[in-house]
Every structure is written in C-alpha cells, then in structure tokens.
Amino acid sequence: MLFISHNLAVVRHLSRRVLVIYRGRVVESAGCDELFARPVHPYTRELLAAVPHLSAPPRRIAAPAGDSTGLAPGAGGCPFHPRCAFAQAACQRGVPPLAQVRPGHLAACHRWRELV
Numbered sequence: 001m002l003f004i005s006h007n008l009a010v011v012r013h014l015s016r017r018v019l020v021i022y023r024g025r026v027v028e029s030a031g032c033d034e035l036f037a038r039p040v041h042p043y044t045r046e047l048l049a050a051v052p053h054l055s056a057p058p059r060r061i062a063a064p065a066g067d068s069t070g071l072a073p074g075a076g077g078c079p080f081h082p083r084c085a086f087a088q089a090a091c092q093r094g095v096p097p098l099a100q101v102r103p104g105h106l107a108a109c110h111r112w113r114e115l116v
Contacts, residue, residue: 003015008048008051009051011032012032012036015032016031016032017029017031017032018031018032018035020041020043020044020047022043022079022080023079023080024079025079025108026098026106026108027041027043027044027080027109028040028041028044028105028106029098029105029106029107030101030104030106031105036048038102038105040107040109041080041107041108041109041112042080042085042086042109042115043083043084076093077092077093077094077095078091078092078094078095078096078108078109078110079095086109086111086115088110090110091110091111095108096109096110096112099112101116
C-alpha cells in the first residue's frame with residue numbers, strides 16, 4: 001500500500017518504509033524506525049523537529065525570513081539548498097544523488113557524511 005501524508009505521527013504508525021519528498025524529489029528513504037531514529041537529510045530533520053510533543057512546552061515556529069545561506073535559489077542544485085542550514089556552493093551547482101548511508105537508508109545530500 002502507498003500512503004501519502006504530511007502527518008508524521010500517522011506515517012510512523014502505518015509505515016514500514018518511508019520516502020521523504022521535497023519539491024518532487026526523494027531526499028531520504030529508510031525503514032520507518034531508522035528514519036525516525038537517525039534522520040540524515042536536513043529537510044527530514046526539520047520535519048521531525050516540527051512534530052509537536054505533549055511533554056514539551058509549546059513553541060512558535062517562525063516563517064523563514066528568506067535565504068539564510070547566502071546562496072541564490074536558482075533552478076539547479078539541491079531543491080532544498082535555499083532553506084538549508086548546511087548548504088554550501090556544491091549544493092547550488094548540482095542535484096545530489098541518492099547515496100546509501102546505511103543498508104536500506106538512502107539520502108540525497110552533498111554533505112550526508114558530515115550529518116550521520
């Protein structure tokens with residue numbers, strides 16, 4: 001079964017394998033437990049950090065104030081680079097391929113080795 005949702009609590013409950021997609025591209029793919037325990041791609045990390053927790057005090061999530069990386073949005077490169085705290089020049093030049101981080105865990109990030 002293919003299940004598409006933005007509700008990560010439901011995704012975690014129903015899924016065995018998760019594909020995280022940003023702007024039409026798979027940025028991370030892993031087994032459900034692996035992805036929630038050890039996310040690699042910065043977008044996946046941001047998604048998981050945005051999930052509210054009952055034990056944590058409420059927090060305000062501010063809208064992005066523009067390009068914090070100093071890199072122009074452009075048509076090429078990683079689709080997430082304009083919003084990524086880890087972006088560097090290589091992120092603007094080329095779309096990163098899905099690379100194997102661990103068996104069964106793939107991430108499309110030029111800097112995945114530094115983020116593991």
